[in-house]
Amino acid sequence: MLRRANGSSKNIPLKQIKVSTKIHSFAADVTITQFFHNEEQTSIExxxxxxxxxxxxxxAFAAKIDDREIVAQLKEKKQAxxxxxxxxILA
Structure with a gap:
């Protein structure tokens, strides 16, 4: 689910989803690709x-927003x- 960061209950619509899976003995490697579309006229957080x-x-996690690709650096939750x-604060 993709939702507004400002506490609004309004979700950003999921338009498409693709799932691929590779099974390795007792584990699975699953790749999920989701396409969301911001229908607002302005950028949102x-x-x-x-x-x-x-x-x-x-x-691993990557997000493509317009022509930019953002690749996550995975960290412990509290540090992130x-x-x-x-x-x-600096922005």
Missing amino acids: AVYCFPIEENAAVY QREYSDAR
């Missing part, structure tokens, strides 16, 4: 939420939240 199983792990808050 959004939060991406995706529920995963307790024993699952995310090892601190860095995000600090960056917003």
